[in-house]
């Protein structure tokens with residue numbers, strides 16, 4: 340059992356009303372503080388993940404220059420993966436945007452759609 344799993348078990352017991360004095364490991368103040376620290380770290384990580392990464396907040400995640408044809412950039416906008424083509428070098432093509440619905444950020448995995 341990992342330290343995080345032990346912390347989950349510890350807080351599950353407490354949430355279910357098991358008195359701390361009945362928890363063998365709860366009698367040790369250092370252990371209790373360690374469990375609290377792990378819980379705080381997990382909540383901090385969850386809060387950070389909720390904000391997402393720079394890419395699901397608008398930063399272009401890929402650019403490509405196709406010599407003699409056009410430039411391409413890929414980015415996430417809300418819950419859409421956009422592939423934008425621009426700077427077309429031939430007279431027969433024009434800017435094109437491809438949109439794909441996505442549910443998670445392709446870079447950090449953050450959920451983009453509330454279901």
Ligand SMILES: [Zn+2]
Nearest residue numbers: 392395444447
């Ligand atoms: Zn992201």
